[in-house]
Amino acid sequence: MSDAVRQLRIHDIPVTAQRLAVMRAVSRQPHATADAIAEDVRGEIGAISRQAVYNVLGLLSEKGLLRRIQPAGSPARYEDRTGDNHHHLVCRNCGKTVDVDCAVGHAPCLHAIDDAGFRIDEAEVVYWGTCPDCLKG
Amino acid sequence: MSDAVRQLRIHDIPVTAQRLAVMRAVSRQPHATADAIAEDVRGEIGAISRQAVYNVLGLLSEKGLLRRIQPAGSPARYEDRTGDNHHHLVCRNCGKTVDVDCAVGHAPCLHAIDDAGFRIDEAEVVYWGTCPDCLKG
DNA sequence: TCGCAAACTTGACTCAGTCCAGATTTTGAC
DNA sequence: GTCAAAATCTGGACTGAGTCAAGTTTGCGA
Numbered sequence: 001m002s003d004a005v006r007q008l009r010i011h012d013i014p015v016t017a018q019r020l021a022v023m024r025a026v027s028r029q030p031h032a033t034a035d036a037i038a039e040d041v042r043g044e045i046g047a048i049s050r051q052a053v054y055n056v057l058g059l060l061s062e063k064g065l066l067r068r069i070q071p072a073g074s075p076a077r078y079e080d081r082t083g084d085n086h087h088h089l090v091c092r093n094c095g096k097t098v099d100v101d102c103a104v105g106h107a108p109c110l111h112a113i114d115d116a117g118f119r120i121d122e123a124e125v126v127y128w129g130t131c132p133d134c135l136k137g
Numbered sequence: 138m139s140d141a142v143r144q145l146r147i148h149d150i151p152v153t154a155q156r157l158a159v160m161r162a163v164s165r166q167p168h169a170t171a172d173a174i175a176e177d178v179r180g181e182i183g184a185i186s187r188q189a190v191y192n193v194l195g196l197l198s199e200k201g202l203l204r205r206i207q208p209a210g211s212p213a214r215y216e217d218r219t220g221d222n223h224h225h226l227v228c229r230n231c232g233k234t235v236d237v238d239c240a241v242g243h244a245p246c247l248h249a250i251d252d253a254g255f256r257i258d259e260a261e262v263v264y265w266g267t268c269p270d271c272l273k274g
Numbered sequence: 275t276c277g278c279a280a281a282c283t284t285g286a287c288t289c290a291g292t293c294c295a296g297a298t299t300t301t302g303a304c
Numbered sequence: 305g306t307c308a309a310a311a312t313c314t315g316g317a318c319t320g321a322g323t324c325a326a327g328t329t330t331g332c333g334a
Contacts, residue, residue, distance in 0.1 A: 014301095054291070055312080072205070118266040118267060130255060131255050
């Protein structure tokens with residue numbers, strides 16, 4: 001890695017070749033699983049261990065650079081579209097996941113009427129159904 | 138099992154002692170995991186295999202008698218409150234799950250503005266946060 | 275009461291993810 | 305430039321939730 005890159009920091013974390021590659025992989029294929037991301041990264045930089053992928057994904061998610069979504073019955077998926085209030089449509093059949101903007105304009109679902117004493121920091125909305133391809137087949 | 142019970146059918150499925158016990162266990166402790174339910178059932182009828190618990194939970198969920206919720210990073214949980222449009226508050230720390238009524242009155246979140254060609258059959262809303270107990274500790 | 279199908283058990287297996295110990299790389303101080 | 309400490313990475317063992325498959329038991333209908 002060049003010195004210029006080595007010094008670079010984003011959100012207070014040093015940028016490494018692996019981290020860059022993971023970020024790029026997630027951009028390239030949003031909603032990919034950790035495994036798929038690892039494969040993609042290997043295509044770009046040659047090799048990376050499974051553990052390193054999990055480390056990087058965990059770190060970047062924690063720092064808010066990535067968002068982890070984890071639909072029922074499917075491994076965790078990652079996307080780089082963070083900060084907005086979009087939701088997801090998931091196909092029960094093939095697991096395909098697509099973004100969908102918030103149903104009620106801006107952040108309506110983000111506030112429960114009764115928080116039961118919880119400190120809420122995120123609302124997650126998942127629409128379950130069957131994708132066009134699976135409807136055809 | 139008595140003959141009277143043996144003949145009984147609910148939602149077109151024959152009622153067995155195990156199925157009854159599983160239903161009762163889910164009522165007793167909503168949002169319990171399959172493991173917790175198995176333990177509860179064992180307390181009631183003596184023994185049940187893990188597989189039977191999964192079979193029954195799967196069957197009852199499929200028939201709409203139970204609802205399966207599967208928050209990220211936690212095993213699947215089951216509840217017998219079906220048919221309404223309530224959501225869930227989940228503690229990131231201890232996994233505690235509580236019901237919360239729909240934020241926008243009646244079924245607002247149930248319709249995405251753009252369904253991307255999907256046939257949507259369910260909307261799932263999960264509020265993530267920290268429960269009162271974990272806030273204290 | 276016989277046979278068949280549904281229900282159940284058992285045990286092996288898969289898959290996603292975590293833990294851990296050791297190796298390597300990077301950073302910062304001298 | 306060199307060295308030690310910290311951060312990062314690797315590979316392998318392990319865990320937990322869930323599924324699969326094959327065999328056994330149960331009980332209903334003919």
